[in-house]
Each structure stands twice: as structure tokens, then as C-alpha cells.
Amino acid sequence: MDMAAVDAALASWRQGDILIDVDIPFVTFGHAGLPLTRDVEIDVGEDPLVDLLTDEPGYVIISQTCDIVRSAQARPYVEISPLVEVSGEDLVNVRAGRMPRYAAIPATAGRRLVADLDRTMVVEKPLLAALPNVARMVGCPTDGDTRRLAQALARKHARFAFPDDFSIAMRPVTKQIVARHGKLSPIGGFLNRVTDIRALSPNWNAPEPEVTLLFLFDTIEDIPADADEHIGVLIEKFAPTGAFTAIGGQSASLETMTAARYLASDSLDFDRLSEPDIDS
Known part of the structure; x- marks a missing residue:
């Protein structure tokens, strides 16, 4: 694999694309004495810093499209957030923009999977380029869907602090x-x-x-x-x-x-x- 191959593989990727059933664990760093991430096994040693690995049903690409398709030499990283299952009631509120922690992804709505924007991980582009084509799906099929995802990301990081x-x-x-x-x-x-x-x-x-x-x-x-x-x-x-x-x-x-x-x-x-x- 070389840079040209990586750039060519990601040329059609877009913000909102999803990765389903990929062998990529989500990594969270925590304290060995009080890990808040659930369902993980921890080897407690002298170092309190531990990496907590969790399996997720999938991920959504949250980097802007312009950064995804730029050369890996100039922009080597892509941001992804895990997909998580929510209740039918919560899905309605996520779609309405009332739960800024989450973003609705049209392609996974049938499985009640939404993007958990509280958790974001950075991966290098060669890792994504090496994935089989079937691993990636278009998560936001219309411009309106993509715009709503961008609005959800903006709302998450710029929401007003009510008294x-x-x-x-x-x-x-x-x-x-x-x-x-x-x-x-x-x-x-x-x-x-x-x-x-x-x-x-x-x-x-x-x-x-x-x-x-x-x-x-x-x-x-x-x-x-x-x-x-x-x-x-x-x-x-x-x-x-x-x-x-x-x-x-x-x-x-x-x-x-x-x-x-x-x-x-x-x-x-x-x-x-x-x-x-x-x-x-």
C-alpha cells in the first residue's frame, strides 16, 4: 500500500458514511481503579492508565468530506464515532435534534442505531483504505441528510448553556x-x-x-x-x-x-x- 492507493481508495468517501461489522475496537483511556466504560476486562497493574477496548456494531465518519478526500500526506486522520442502539422513543428525540449527544443516521434508523457523539476516535487513513468495500455504506443518502448530520455536530459543540x-x-x-x-x-x-x-x-x-x-x-x-x-x-x-x-x-x-x-x-x-x- 502506498499514499496514492490510499488517496484513491478514499476519494469517494463522505461525511456520514458508516462502517458496519468491522474488526476495529473503540479505544477509551481510563483509570484502572475506576473504569467507567462497561463490560471491559482490566488488567490492574502498577500503571493506573489503561486502554479500554469495546466492540461496537459500527461507526459513522464524522470528519468533513473535504478532509476525508484530501491527500493522506496532508490530512492523515479521520474521525469516527461509534453507532449505539437507542430505544424507539429516544430515536424520535434524536431525529428531532433534542438529544445533542446523538446524531441520527438514516441508513441505520431501522436498527435504531445512532451516532454517539460523546465518543470520538481518530484512525489513520490507510486503515480505512484497507477495509473491504462491503464494510462501508452510505449513511446519509441525500444532501439534506448530510446537512442534518453537520448541524447535529455543530449543535453538539456549540449548544447554549441554559441557566x-x-x-x-x-x-x-x-x-x-x-x-x-x-x-x-x-x-x-x-x-x-x-x-x-x-x-x-x-x-x-x-x-x-x-x-x-x-x-x-x-x-x-x-x-x-x-x-x-x-x-x-x-x-x-x-x-x-x-x-x-x-x-x-x-x-x-x-x-x-x-x-x-x-x-x-x-x-x-x-x-x-x-x-x-x-x-x-
Whole structure:
């Protein structure tokens, strides 16, 4: 194998491609006295540093396409994240962008496998080039799929840090959204059509911040006539905490919402909002 062969082998690879059933373990470095990775065997020696090897059902390529296809001489590495199985309920939330730890991969949705963005490993390009062609599959078949993966990666690393009191106050609302989404009920149908839920505040550090939850739909026609009723049911679960005494809620469409208002709001992070209080 030489550099030219490696470059030729990876010329058609793209961000979002997946590797299925490959003999590549995921490597995590941990402390021998307290390994957090499950189902691993550890040889405890004098050195506390241990490498924890786990078998994964597959991987997704998360490096940008331009870096993948560049010469291995200039860009020798590719970043990959493992595919993990989630519940059907979590898959719905991952697809909706509500669990930034994960990214939905269309090609593996039938197996409920999503990319675990909390774990990323670097591999050298010759290793990937040596894999059989059948090991790689197109994970994101359309430009829209690829764009959504890129957005998931950006959201993971640039998500807004909501104030702790707001996160605590929002937990009952979050619980209701998760419980009702996907259900065969009027409010479940409403949530199924929501594209994103974002929080908007002119000043998060105000003595009593004004916060509005924006339930976004693709078009005005997508907003149901009873949207305000469903939104009211959800936001009434808000539990006032600290400076956050109440919230408002309204529907909006992406086709009419101004860019300034969109950028001034932040997508709800269901991973963060669902975390238990450390002191509880």
C-alpha cells in the first residue's frame, strides 16, 4: 500500500458514511481503579492508565468530506464515532435534534442505531483504505441528510448553556414533551409536526428573565389551529425556580421567522434539561 492507493481508495468517501461489522475496537483511556466504560476486562497493574477496548456494531465518519478526500500526506486522520442502539422513543428525540449527544443516521434508523457523539476516535487513513468495500455504506443518502448530520455536530459543540434554574424549572415540561411525543393523541400529533423547540429571552441575566418557548414548524400551513391550546398544556407544567417565575409559548414557522429572531433563540437541549439535580 502506498499514499496514492490510499488517496484513491478514499476519494469517494463522505461525511456520514458508516462502517458496519468491522474488526476495529473503540479505544477509551481510563483509570484502572475506576473504569467507567462497561463490560471491559482490566488488567490492574502498577500503571493506573489503561486502554479500554469495546466492540461496537459500527461507526459513522464524522470528519468533513473535504478532509476525508484530501491527500493522506496532508490530512492523515479521520474521525469516527461509534453507532449505539437507542430505544424507539429516544430515536424520535434524536431525529428531532433534542438529544445533542446523538446524531441520527438514516441508513441505520431501522436498527435504531445512532451516532454517539460523546465518543470520538481518530484512525489513520490507510486503515480505512484497507477495509473491504462491503464494510462501508452510505449513511446519509441525500444532501439534506448530510446537512442534518453537520448541524447535529455543530449543535453538539456549540449548544447554549441554559441557566441551571431554568433547566430545573423546565424538567416537568421536558418530561411532558418526551412522554406525549409520538403518541396517538391530539397533543402527540401536534408534537410530531413540530420541527424544533427553542427558548428565546432578551436577557437571561435579568432579575426575572422573560422566556418564550418557540414551537417551530416548517411552514405556516403546518401549524394546527389548536396549537395555542397544546402549547398552553405544556408550559403550565413549568415549575418556577429562582429568577424564572413563568414562561410564555407560541408557535412560529421557519418560512416566516426572521433570521435575527432565530439566531437570538436556542434549541432546547433535552439531554441537559433531563439531567437530575446533583444535589437532590
